[in-house]
Amino acid sequence: MTAVAERLIDRRLGFREAPAPYVRERDLRVPVSDGVVLLADLYRRPGPVAARPTVLVRTPYGRDGLGSLIGSLLARRGFQVLVQSTRGTFGSGGQFRPFLHESPDGLDTLDWVRGQDWCDGRVSMVGPSYVGHTQWAIAPYADPGLASMNADITASEFTSTFYPGGAPGLLNLASWVNQIGRQERLTAVTGFLATPVFGRRKRRAVASLPLQAADVALTGAPVVFWRDFVEHAERPREFWAPAEHDGFDAAAMPPVCMVTGWWDLFVDRQLVDFTALQRGGATARITIGPWHHGDRDSLSTIAQEMVGWLGVHLHGGDGDGRAPVRAYVQHADRWADLPCWPPPRTQPAEWYLAPGSRLRPDSPGPAGSPPAPPDTFVYDPADPTPTVGGPMLQPPTKQHDNRAVEARDDVLVYTGPPQESDLDLLGEVSAVVYVRTDSGEGDVFVRICDVDPDGASWNITDAMHRLVPGREATAPDGTTVVRMSLSPTGYRLRAGHRLRVQIAAAAFPRFARNHGTGERMSAAVTGRRIRYEVLHGTEHPSHVVLPHHP
Structure with missing residues (x-):
C-alpha cells in the first residue's frame, strides 16, 4: 500500500496525526498441532527486534485485503500486528472449513506468538465479522488470557444468526458463500462485475431445488461449507458445536469493545453477548449505529474504537470515560448514552x-x-x-x-x-x-x-x-x-x-x-x-x- 493511499485512508477514518514508520515481514510460517502451516505477516517498528505487545488478526479474507488494511492502519498508530491467513486460505495449509478449526488453530497461534522474541507476552485481538468470530474462538480458552478484544459486527456463536428461529438464513449465507468461494479467483475485472452478475446468479441459485446443489450454481464448484450448512439445517447446533463459544465465563474474559448496527445480521446475538459480559463482571462497551453489515459509514467508528481500546489496554493510555452503551435512535438523529443493555428506563x-x-x-x-x-x-x-x-x-x-x-x-x-x-x-x-x-x-x-x-x-x-x-x-x-x-x-x-x-x-x-x-x-x-x-x-x-x- 502506497504512502498516498495510507494518508487517504487515515483521513477518511478520522486520523490526523503523523503516521509512525513500520516494516512488513511477509510469509512467517506458523505451525499448528496437526502439522498444518499457516502463513502470517508481521507489522513492526523498523530496526532491531524488541519484545512488544502484539495485536493478532486472524482472517480468511487475505493478508493483502482486509488484513493489510487493519495491519497497516494499526502499524501507523505505533502498534505491532501479526496478520494471519486462516487454514486453507491465501497460502495457509489445510482445508478451509469455516468456523470449525478456528479454536484449535487460534490457540496454537497464540502460543506461537507468545514464544517469539518480538512479543512480550501481551496479545490483543481485533477485527470485524468472521475476523471477530476468530477472537471468540480463542478468548474464552486462552491461558493466560488476551489483553483485550475488539469484536465488531460478530457474535460468540453461529447457529442463532444463520438459523434464526430455526429457519435457515438462506440469502445471507449464499452471499457469503459466493464471496468466500470466489475470492481467491477474482481479478480486478471480475471483482468489478461481481455485484450485478453474481447477484443475479445468486438469486437464481437460491430459488433452485434441491438446495444442496446450489453451491455449484453460485460459484461454479462444490463448496464444502454450503453443503455443511444445508445438510445440517434440521439439527444445526449439534454439527456447529465447535463454532459455539457462548458458554464463556464472563469474569475470565478480557476487556471487550464492540461496534454493531441496527441493520446488522449479528446485532441480536451481539447484544446477548454484551449483556452476558456486562452482567458477569467483564469490562465491556458497545456502540450501535444506524448501519448494516460492512456499512461504509461505520468504518470510522470501528477504526477509532479499535485504536482507542488498544491504546488503553496495550499502551496504557487513558480511557475516554464514555458510557458502556452508545445507541443511535433512528429518525431522531440522536445518540443515547446508557449504563447497560437493555436500557433501564425503557x-x-x-x-x-x-x-x-x-x-x-x-x-x-x-x-x-x-x-x-x-x-x-x-x-x-x-x-x-x-x-x-x-x-x-x-x-x-x-x-x-x-x-x-x-x-x-x-x-x-x-x-x-x-x-x-x-x-x-x-x-x-x-x-x-x-x-x-x-x-x-x-x-x-x-x-x-x-x-x-x-x-x-x-x-x-x-x-x-x-x-x-x-x-x-x-x-x-x-x-x-x-x-x-x-x-x-x-x-x-x-x-x-x-x-x-x-x-x-x-x-x-x-x-x-x-x-x-x-x-x-x-x-x-x-x-x-x-x-x-x-x-x-x-x-x-x-x-x-x-x-x-x-
Whole structure:
C-alpha cells in the first residue's frame, strides 16, 4: 500500500496525526498441532527486534485485503500486528472449513506468538465479522488470557444468526458463500462485475431445488461449507458445536469493545453477548449505529474504537470515560448514552392484534367479549412471500417500502392509530402469536413497520420462527403459542405515523422456504400448501411488546 493511499485512508477514518514508520515481514510460517502451516505477516517498528505487545488478526479474507488494511492502519498508530491467513486460505495449509478449526488453530497461534522474541507476552485481538468470530474462538480458552478484544459486527456463536428461529438464513449465507468461494479467483475485472452478475446468479441459485446443489450454481464448484450448512439445517447446533463459544465465563474474559448496527445480521446475538459480559463482571462497551453489515459509514467508528481500546489496554493510555452503551435512535438523529443493555428506563408496552386489521395499544378487547374469528391465509411454497429490506449482507438492506408485499393474499397486517406525539423505541422487542396450521408445520414471520402519512410502510424490525411438529407446545384445538424475540431497535416513530404488525409465512429468499412436507431442506424438491389461522382477542391475545423509551 502506497504512502498516498495510507494518508487517504487515515483521513477518511478520522486520523490526523503523523503516521509512525513500520516494516512488513511477509510469509512467517506458523505451525499448528496437526502439522498444518499457516502463513502470517508481521507489522513492526523498523530496526532491531524488541519484545512488544502484539495485536493478532486472524482472517480468511487475505493478508493483502482486509488484513493489510487493519495491519497497516494499526502499524501507523505505533502498534505491532501479526496478520494471519486462516487454514486453507491465501497460502495457509489445510482445508478451509469455516468456523470449525478456528479454536484449535487460534490457540496454537497464540502460543506461537507468545514464544517469539518480538512479543512480550501481551496479545490483543481485533477485527470485524468472521475476523471477530476468530477472537471468540480463542478468548474464552486462552491461558493466560488476551489483553483485550475488539469484536465488531460478530457474535460468540453461529447457529442463532444463520438459523434464526430455526429457519435457515438462506440469502445471507449464499452471499457469503459466493464471496468466500470466489475470492481467491477474482481479478480486478471480475471483482468489478461481481455485484450485478453474481447477484443475479445468486438469486437464481437460491430459488433452485434441491438446495444442496446450489453451491455449484453460485460459484461454479462444490463448496464444502454450503453443503455443511444445508445438510445440517434440521439439527444445526449439534454439527456447529465447535463454532459455539457462548458458554464463556464472563469474569475470565478480557476487556471487550464492540461496534454493531441496527441493520446488522449479528446485532441480536451481539447484544446477548454484551449483556452476558456486562452482567458477569467483564469490562465491556458497545456502540450501535444506524448501519448494516460492512456499512461504509461505520468504518470510522470501528477504526477509532479499535485504536482507542488498544491504546488503553496495550499502551496504557487513558480511557475516554464514555458510557458502556452508545445507541443511535433512528429518525431522531440522536445518540443515547446508557449504563447497560437493555436500557433501564425503557417501559415495555403491549400492542394487540384486533379484528378489522387493527392494532390496539391498550388491551386485546373488552372483557367478556365473544371470541373473535381468526384471520386466515394460505402459504404456497411454490410462490413464497418475498423479502424486502432488513439486515442483509447485500442490497437491498435496511428500510424499504413494504406495501407491495403487504398487498399479497398471504400476508396479514394490523395497523394502529396515528401517533399524537413522537414515540421513541429503544430496547428489546418481542411478539406472542397464537397460530394454527392445517399440518402443524410452517413458518411464522413477524415484522413491525412504520406507516408514514403517505401510506408507505417502512420495516423497523422482524423475526422468523419455524414450527416443528412435536417440538412446539400445542393446545388440544391445534393452537400453538409462538413466542419470538424480534431484533432490538432504536427508532423514533414520528407524530402522525402509525405502527403496523405484519404476519406472513415466509420472507424468501432471506429465509429458506418451508416445504411443508417434513422433508430435509437440503433434498426437498416438492412442496405442500399450508393454511394458517392467526387468532386474537381476549382468549388468544396475540401481541407485540415494544420498548417505549422516554
